[in-house]
Amino acid sequence: MKPRSLITTLFGDYIQFYGWEIWVGSLIKLMEKFGISESSVRGAILRMNKQGLLTVRKVGNKSYYSVTPKGKPRIEDGVRRVYSIGNRKWDGNWRIVSYSMPEELRDLRNQVRKELSWIGFGMLSNSLWVSPNYIENQVMDMIKNYNLEDYMVLFSSSKIVSHRNEDIIQKAWDFNELSKDYECFISTFQEKYEYFKEKAWEGHLSDEECFIERTYLVHEYRKFLFKDPGFPNDLLPENWIGNRARELFFNIHQLISIGAVRYFEEIFVKAPDQDIQVRREQAVNPFSDF
Known part of the structure; x- marks a missing residue:
């Protein structure tokens, strides 16, 4: 994982539900679980700060980072699309x-x-x-x-005169290539799903493992936001494989989310002067029918 991309995932999937602000020490410890060094974390947040995406404030001798108004819309839009249940119909336009x-x-x-x-x-x-x-x-x-x-x-x-809707879709998007990417996702995570079910049943799935695996799952699924246009259901190919990938994503997420959030809360340190409303239930289950 690239440091900046992982920071975005952590803010969207966890930190936003705890006041949008985190001590840099907590961030370093969380990202260490993915093999990212402290210097890489500090370099990434410095670049994001210079680009106006993150802001820092000092409380005593500690630095706390939060997302700026410029950075929030992109993260919120990504979260909305990742966790949207969908089922939309096309309005014809x-x-x-x-x-x-x-x-x-x-x-x-x-x-x-x-x-x-x-x-x-x-x-x-x-x-x-x-x-x-x-x-x-x-x-x-x-x-x-x-x-x-x-x-x-x-x-x-509401009307394209020269071509059918199917022709426009075929010309502007490559659903064959997207299908292959979804097949790879399913191939990787179906095996993980069976593993998680067995470990959870035996009571051997640790909170730390849940955090690592949920973060990795969301990080990988979020990549489809750059590839999948998120069509209404009535414009998708029949038996669209993306729906199977989304169902698998949901099933794994539900299985490991409680432990993942528990581990995040164990590492997370808020600023002593920060009065936040913790939205733990949303952190565990962010899915919504947008």
């Missing part, structure tokens, strides 16, 4: 983004492409992206945050 930027803004253009891919758009051509999802608000926020009013236009249409 395509969201279409068109943009044109001069060459001197190519870095911004590349960032916009990453953002569009992250929120579930597929590329029809270099500057034309589409999505069947209700994500107008995310696009409008992106236009505002990056000052794209002069370069980007967002449309919504």
